[in-house]
Amino acid sequence: MTNFDHLAEQMDQIVARYPKSRSAVMPLLHLLQSDQGAVTMEGISVIADRLELTTAEVTAVASFYTMYKRRDVGRHHIGVCTNTLCAVLGGDAVYDAIAQRLSAGHNESTADGQFHLERIECQAACTHAPVMTVDWEFMDNQTPSSAVEVIDALARGDRVESTRGPVIRDFAATEHTMAFPDDGLAGEGTPVDAIMLAGLTVAGELNMTAPKPSSSAQSKEDHS
Numbered sequence: 001m002t003n004f005d006h007l008a009e010q011m012d013q014i015v016a017r018y019p020k021s022r023s024a025v026m027p028l029l030h031l032l033q034s035d036q037g038a039v040t041m042e043g044i045s046v047i048a049d050r051l052e053l054t055t056a057e058v059t060a061v062a063s064f065y066t067m068y069k070r071r072d073v074g075r076h077h078i079g080v081c082t083n084t085l086c087a088v089l090g091g092d093a094v095y096d097a098i099a100q101r102l103s104a105g106h107n108e109s110t111a112d113g114q115f116h117l118e119r120i121e122c123q124a125a126c127t128h129a130p131v132m133t134v135d136w137e138f139m140d141n142q143t144p145s146s147a148v149e150v151i152d153a154l155a156r157g158d159r160v161e162s163t164r165g166p167v168i169r170d171f172a173a174t175e176h177t178m179a180f181p182d183d184g185l186a187g188e189g190t191p192v193d194a195i196m197l198a199g200l201t202v203a204g205e206l207n208m209t210a211p212k213p214s215s216s217a218q219s220k221e222d223h224s
């Protein structure tokens with residue numbers, strides 16, 4: 001049986017952020033995942049006890065969001081977006097190149113536990129398609145060869161930076177930042193650039209404005 005005592009203090013810190021303890025369920029799941037490599041049933045029981053929820057309620061959250069993993073994903077989680085825009089611009093070719101390099105398919109890990117590959121849905125990064133994520137950090141505008149170079153560099157233990165700046169650590173470290181987004185690392189990198197703002201910029205140049213909400217929508221807003 002796994003002992004979770006070493007997490008007690010961090011769990012208390014997370015729970016203390018919220019007026020209602022049940023609001024802590026998602027960061028606690030990230031903390032668990034950081035520590036255990038996955039969301040385990042034992043960990044779900046510990047969280048349920050701490051938040052006075054049922055294991056079914058915690059499991060419902062853990063099974064709804066795909067970022068919570070029920071199996072250990074190993075050192076680096078590699079996500080390749082093959083949703084519409086990324087696919088049109090080469091996402092499937094990027095995925096195929098990585099799958100071949102790792103000899104792993106969707107939701108599979110390499111034998112040495114270093115990499116886990118997943119086809120992922122749109123990451124709201126379509127302006128930089130096709131995108132890959134490494135431990136949830138963005139690698140924008142990938143090609144099959146650039147994506148394989150990233151994998152090769154990680155396999156050698158080289159320092160690798162996201163195309164948006166942050167240094168790639170590992171899956172566990174990223175998960176810990178998600179549990180503690182005030183650790184000073186969550187805001188690293190370039191959150192927005194000129195390409196992402198292109199539509200807004202053109203709209204500004206053309207003096208375009210959003211249509212006013214309808215009177216019924218405005219009325220609902222006034223009463224909310």
Ligand code: FES
Binds near residue numbers: 124125
């Ligand atoms: S379709 Fe890949 S980021 Fe949107």
